[in-house]
Amino acid sequence: MSDSGLGPDLSDVFGLSSAGGEPELIQLLTPEGERVDHPEFSFDLDDEAIKGFYRDLVLTRRIDTEATALQRQGELGIWASLLGQEAAQIGSGRALRDQDFAFPTYREHAVAWCRGIDPLHLLGLFRGVDMGGWDPLADKFNLYTIVIGAQTLHATGYAMGLQRDGVIGTGDPDRDAAVIAYFGDGATSQGDVNEAFIWASVFTAPVVFFCQNNQWAISEPIERQSKIPLYQRALGFGFPGLRVDGNDVLAVYAVTQAALQRAREGSGPTFVEAYTYRMGAHTTSDDPTRYRVSEELEHWKARDPIERVKAYLTRNGAADEDYYAAIEEEAEELAVRLRKGCLELPDPSPLGIFDQVYEETTPELQIQREQFAAYLSSFEAAPGTHQGALS
Amino acid sequence: MTAITLAKGVNLGLRAAMDADPKVLIMGEDVGKLGGVFRVTDGLQKDFGEDRVIDTPLAESGILGTAVGLAMRGYRPVCEIQFDGFVYPAYDQIVSQVAKFHFRSRGLVKMPIVIRIPFGGGIGAVEHHSESPEAYFAHTAGLKVVACSNPIDGYWMIQQAIASDDPIVFFEPKRRYWEKGDLDESAPPDDLFSSRVVQEGTDATVLAYGPMVKTALEAAIAAADEGTSVEVIDLRTLSPLDMTPIHASVRKTGRAVVVHEAPVTLGLGSEIAARISEECFYSLEAPVLRVGGFDTPYPPSRIEEEYLPDLDRVLDAVDRSLAY
Numbered sequence: 001m002s003d004s005g006l007g008p009d010l011s012d013v014f015g016l017s018s019a020g021g022e023p024e025l026i027q028l029l030t031p032e033g034e035r036v037d038h039p040e041f042s043f044d045l046d047d048e049a050i051k052g053f054y055r056d057l058v059l060t061r062r063i064d065t066e067a068t069a070l071q072r073q074g075e076l077g078i079w080a081s082l083l084g085q086e087a088a089q090i091g092s093g094r095a096l097r098d099q100d101f102a103f104p105t106y107r108e109h110a111v112a113w114c115r116g117i118d119p120l121h122l123l124g125l126f127r128g129v130d131m132g133g134w135d136p137l138a139d140k141f142n143l144y145t146i147v148i149g150a151q152t153l154h155a156t157g158y159a160m161g162l163q164r165d166g167v168i169g170t171g172d173p174d175r176d177a178a179v180i181a182y183f184g185d186g187a188t189s190q191g192d193v194n195e196a197f198i199w200a201s202v203f204t205a206p207v208v209f210f211c212q213n214n215q216w217a218i219s220e221p222i223e224r225q226s227k228i229p230l231y232q233r234a235l236g237f238g239f240p241g242l243r244v245d246g247n248d249v250l251a252v253y254a255v256t257q258a259a260l261q262r263a264r265e266g267s268g269p270t271f272v273e274a275y276t277y278r279m280g281a282h283t284t285s286d287d288p289t290r291y292r293v294s295e296e297l298e299h300w301k302a303r304d305p306i307e308r309v310k311a312y313l314t315r316n317g318a319a320d321e322d323y324y325a326a327i328e329e330e331a332e333e334l335a336v337r338l339r340k341g342c343l344e345l346p347d348p349s350p351l352g353i354f355d356q357v358y359e360e361t362t363p364e365l366q367i368q369r370e371q372f373a374a375y376l377s378s379f380e381a382a383p384g385t386h387q388g389a390l391s
Numbered sequence: 392m393t394a395i396t397l398a399k400g401v402n403l404g405l406r407a408a409m410d411a412d413p414k415v416l417i418m419g420e421d422v423g424k425l426g427g428v429f430r431v432t433d434g435l436q437k438d439f440g441e442d443r444v445i446d447t448p449l450a451e452s453g454i455l456g457t458a459v460g461l462a463m464r465g466y467r468p469v470c471e472i473q474f475d476g477f478v479y480p481a482y483d484q485i486v487s488q489v490a491k492f493h494f495r496s497r498g499l500v501k502m503p504i505v506i507r508i509p510f511g512g513g514i515g516a517v518e519h520h521s522e523s524p525e526a527y528f529a530h531t532a533g534l535k536v537v538a539c540s541n542p543i544d545g546y547w548m549i550q551q552a553i554a555s556d557d558p559i560v561f562f563e564p565k566r567r568y569w570e571k572g573d574l575d576e577s578a579p580p581d582d583l584f585s586s587r588v589v590q591e592g593t594d595a596t597v598l599a600y601g602p603m604v605k606t607a608l609e610a611a612i613a614a615a616d617e618g619t620s621v622e623v624i625d626l627r628t629l630s631p632l633d634m635t636p637i638h639a640s641v642r643k644t645g646r647a648v649v650v651h652e653a654p655v656t657l658g659l660g661s662e663i664a665a666r667i668s669e670e671c672f673y674s675l676e677a678p679v680l681r682v683g684g685f686d687t688p689y690p691p692s693r694i695e696e697e698y699l700p701d702l703d704r705v706l707d708a709v710d711r712s713l714a715y
């Protein structure tokens with residue numbers, strides 16, 4: 001333990017660096033698929049685990065492609081693509097233990113996958129049948145939070161709850177828990193996020209702030225949010241920050257795993273900046289050709305998070321064409337299931353919304369519900385009185 | 392005369408205001424290079440530069456808080472909030488600072504800030520993108536609140552709002568952004584803080600603003616088919632209210648229905664109903680009725696058409712008023 005109480009290794013290694021220059025990335029697998037060593041972090045699982053990651057990466061990308069297609073065909077209102085960010089999400093999501101809790105934004109489809117959430121629930125949200133059909137408490141995966149940054153405070157509060165429940169620092173791997181808060185580069189400008197840093201810091205809350213720096217907040221480049229590398233902000237708040245190659249699933253796993261463990265042990269928050277790239281549009285409503293150049297895309301294509309894993313597995317004879325073909329087939333089956341399931345998602349009942357507002361509903365709201373029910377049934381009784389959306 | 396959309400109307404109005412006064416600034420998320428997610432500020436950064444059309448960091452409290460300082464320095468910031476549901480991080484700055492500065496400084500400090508908010512539903516969006524928060528602001532002393540409903544008003548009202556020395560929350564009905572109207576720049580605009588009869592009628596008065604004006608007009612046409620003559624008033628100004636034409640209309644028709652997307656409870660309709668009953672009590676043939684969103688959070692988009700007041704719900708209220 002250093003005197004500052006920040007924990008020995010991370011803060012000592014990742015002190016302030018200069019604002020400019022090439023980003024210092026923690027990397028364990030190069031874009032060419034070669035394993036490299038890092039003095040502080042290592043990936044300790046075997047090739048079977050890496051094959052599992054490969055499967056995760058391919059399947060979650062397939063979910064994304066199918067969702068985009070469904071939106072194009074009018075079956076979803078909108079879709080926020082995770083294209084390019086699969087490794088950041090799978091690496092961090094797979095580092096979670098059952099008892100850990102994740103707070104996502106609206107783009108964490110691959111983290112949802114790691115938490116065992118049926119992707120159909122994600123489609124439901126973007127189709128507009130509900131606001132996320134899973135159980136955030138039971139699944140330990142919060143509902144998607146669309147208001148930028150708000151969830152970082154929720155994550156911190158949840159972590160403070162863990163502290164008070166005595167489920168950190170016991171040394172029992174099945175008991176000690178941590179929280180991970182996902183957010184984007186743009187979100188780091190929000191007051192809520194900065195307040196979350198302060199709270200987590202002064203209360204030594206067991207939370208990992210996992211920022212996917214995908215270089216863009218809709219049309220605004222990272223330079224509009226920060227003059228220094230984001231991970232360096234952490235030090236000013238009093239906890240370690242580090243920057244990992246967000247397209248390297250092994251490094252993301254190793255770094256997140258270490259940060260989570262640090263939290264579980266009671267050493268407080270860590271900021272992990274996963275340096276990555278939003279390969280697609282912000283959402284299906286967006287047109288990135290208005291604000292960024294295609295060379296940038298080419299640069300990042302060469303750093304694709306899936307290709308490097310495949311290259312590694314192939315080079316080492318850990319997987320062959322049959323394996324890849326089997327994963328492709330599984331991906332196609334998943335896509336077919338999602339498409340069918342999406343089209344079959346039942347629309348919500350207009351009257352049901354009244355029952356969801358309060359734990360203990362109010363007489364006023366009940367009256368509104370009854371009046372609306374009577375109004376709706378007046379159309380069934382006398383069809384065609386007025387034309388309109390209800391028929 | 393040129394046919395323009397509402398988005399274009401506001402865009403042209405912003406451009407004219409920036410041409411007329413170098414102190415006018417535009418600030419917000421994605422307003423510069425992208426031209427805003429609805430393209431309302433399209434082309435402005437290119438023509439007026441990055442100093443006057445500012446892509447801000449992603450922080451609404453920051454947008455409004457710095458607008459206060461810029462206003463103190465003599466600038467006239469026009470702040471864009473990307474969607475209605477994202478104004479709340481700025482709410483403290485708006486309510487506690489923007490709204491009160493004139494009062495606190497005994498009139499020494501002016502706050503000529505315009506806060507543009509695309510509002511309302513009907514676009515199939517996810518949460519927080521379809522809300523109608525106007526009552527929060529109309530309830531706040533020190534703010535003025537207006538809502539445009541068509542391209543021509545969009546063009547003029549934004550210029551008038553920018554020219555005003557008071558802070559104005561300026562609501563734009565996002566689902567009407569692409570509706571067209573003919574702009575005749577030689578026709579003088581109405582006063583910003585005035586309501587307007589947009590359809591004359593004799594049997595009942597329907598009061599609406601923003602996205603619901605079109606709905607009210609459609610209801611008036613449908614009602615005419617059934618032999619009912621509906622007068623429609625576009626409120627345009629929500630705070631202050633312009634009660635004179637409203638009172639005149641209700642004295643004529645004896646019946647009033649207020650329509651908005653916002654939840655009915657303590658919405659604009661509540662205040663308007665109270666004022667009508669105070670001033671037109673002996674002219675009323677029926678209680679003032681309100682048609683609005685239900686007192687629930689905005690629902691998932693697959694049922695938003697049921698949630699939102701539509702032609703049928705307006706007609707139903709007119710029928711109930713007539714049957715009273």
Ligand SMILES: Cc1ncc(C[n+]2csc(CCOP(=O)(O)OP(=O)(O)O)c2C)c(N)n1
Nearest residue numbers: 146147148184185186187216217218420477
């Ligand atoms: C408080 C708030 N303001 C504005 C928005 C609109 N908005 C949605 S996503 C986004 C950009 C977010 O950028 P970033 O945090 O980098 O996340 P990314 O979308 O890149 O994953 C904005 C401005 C919002 N959702 N919430």
Ligand SMILES: [Mg+2]
Nearest residue numbers: 184185216217
């Ligand atoms: Mg981003």
